[in-house]
Amino acid sequence: MKTATEILDAYERLGWKNNDPMAQMLQLRRDAPAALADLVRQALDRPPKHATFIDAALDLMDDTAYVATVREVWRRGADSELARGILDSAAVQHPEAFAPEWERLLTAVQDDDGGPEYAADLAWRALDDATLHGWLRRLDEDLSEGGPGHARAVALLRSRRPQAVYAAWRRLFPEAGPDAASWLHQAGYTEHEGALRALHGEQPLHIGFSDAQRKSMLAQQPAWRREVQRAHPTWNPESTDGVQARMGGTSAGRCGLCHGPLHRLLAIQDPAAAGIDSPSAIEFATCLSCQGWETDGALLFRHAEDGAPQTHPSQERDAPLTPDFVANPLQDADVTLFKAPARWHWQDWGESNGRQNLSRVGGAPSWVQSADYPACPDCGKDMPLAMQLDSGLPQAEGGEWLWGSGGCNYTFWCAACRVSGHLWQCT
Ligand SMILES: [Zn+2]
Ligand SMILES: [Zn+2]
Structure with a gap:
């Protein structure tokens, strides 16, 4: 095993050439998990470039070490690209780290000359009441950009x-x-008749994939990512209780555009247990061949009492179109929806970089692009997020499903009309 100092020495000398700092970091974690904090602390004193092994070390650190590390970085200030990256992660995973110095964060985000930026917009959700009310009283001040x-x-x-x-x-x-x-969408809200409505919940359930799914998903990953995913709390439920759901296969419904079978994304017998506003079962499905390729906006469905989806009449074609390719359904599997630790309730798509599980029901969306909540075609109101699915899902005939070039899919739900909408974003 290389020590933290030796890993950084070797990286400084060799970079990624004939050198595998990721494997060395993982070895360090296996042998001395507490040394990950030491690795990050030493790296801050001699900030390396393009050091994704440091990002991975942060993700794998236990919560106590992580909190101590980000507090220390905030105390020292964002004096390097590495420090700024760590504060970005703090805004997502532990925004309380910036307390009580909210004025200092405010000053920092205004400095856009290559200064600290952070994912600060996410940090403000930890504002304390006193600061919040103080700032509310100052809302009349000059608002120039x-x-x-x-x-x-x-x-x-x-x-x-x-x-x-x-x-x-x-x-x-x-x-x-x-x-x-x-x-307002970016802030997770919409307005209707003078009142705000939240477009997402706060408490997501992560999708715990079946052993068979995990096996195919991991088989397509490099060794380091297999190890990261095996160790990360968003992939691995701590206990066996959770909400049962079914993923993959085809659904009884038919796509209104190509007239092919619909592809099941997730069927839940007890959606309320997963925070989805529905008194009866729900089956979310889409057409993987058409969604995003043959539509401009979301693909929309009405759901019967038993949860079965039917193409929304506004997207029903008399003559079927021929999609550019015919997609295989996702691998059929029983999955468990589980609560990951609070640190992972908010996740950023770019920050995750393939290490974290972003497939989740409820909670805040991890947008690849800007926020995009489609309006319900029946009542016209913006639809809240119900679920997001990341790329890399195993398919029935082998292979992995990518949303576009490897983006993320978002499922929305209008409870009043029992309408779902699906759209994906990628880079
Ligand atoms: Zn279709
Ligand atoms: Zn509606």
């Missing part, structure tokens, strides 16, 4: 506290318009 008044209003907009979100939003956008709606 780049100034402290504007930054403070944006922070309140991203605070997740509905009253503050609404007040800041109205102050930033006195007039309705696409910009106003899109900023």
Whole structure:
């Protein structure tokens, strides 16, 4: 085993050429997990470039070590690319790390000359009440872009506290318009008749894949990623209790565009247990051949009482179209929806970089692009997120399913109309 110092020495000398710092970091974790914090701390003193093995070390650190590390980085300040990256991760995984210095974070995010940026927008959800109310009282100050008044209003907009979100939003956008709606979507809300409605929950359940699915998923990964995924809490339930669901195979429904069979994404007998607003079963399905390729927006379905999906009449074609390719369904499997530790309730798609499990039911979406909540075709209201599925899902005939070039799929649900919508984003 190489020590933390030896790993960094070798990386400084050789980079990734004839050198495998990722494997060395994983070896260090196996032999002395507490040394991961040492590795990161030493790296901060001599910040290496393109050091994804440090990002992976952060992901694999236990919660106590992680919290101590990000607090230390925030105390020292964002003096390197590495430190900024670590603070980005803190905004997602442990925004409390910035407390109580919210004014300092505000100053830092205003400095856009290559200074610290962080995923700060996500950090504001940990704002304490006293600061929040203090800032609300200052909402009347000058809102010119780049100034402290504007930054403070944006922070309140991203605070997740509905009253503050609404007040800041109205102050930033006195007039309705696409910009106003899109900023509110980015904050996870929509407005209807003067009231805010949340477009996602706070508590996701991660999809625990079956042994057979895991086997095919891991088989397609390099050794280091297999080890990272075997160790990461978002892939591995701590206990065996959870909500049962079924994934993959075809559904009884038919695609209104190509008239082929629908592909099942997830069927849940007890959706309420997974935080989905539905008194009876739900089967989410889509057409993998058509979705995103043959539609501009979301592919939409109405769901019967028993949960079965039917193409929404607005997307029903008399003559079937011929899709560019005919997709195989996902591998049929029983899956378990489970609660991962709080650190993983929010996840960022770019930050995850293939290490974390982003397939989850409920919680905040990990957008690849900007927030995009489609409107329900029946009532016109924006539909909340019900589920997201990452790329790399095993298919029935072998192979892995990619959303576009390897993006993420988002499923939305209008409970009142029993309508679902699906769209994917990729880079
Ligand atoms: Zn189709
Ligand atoms: Zn509706």
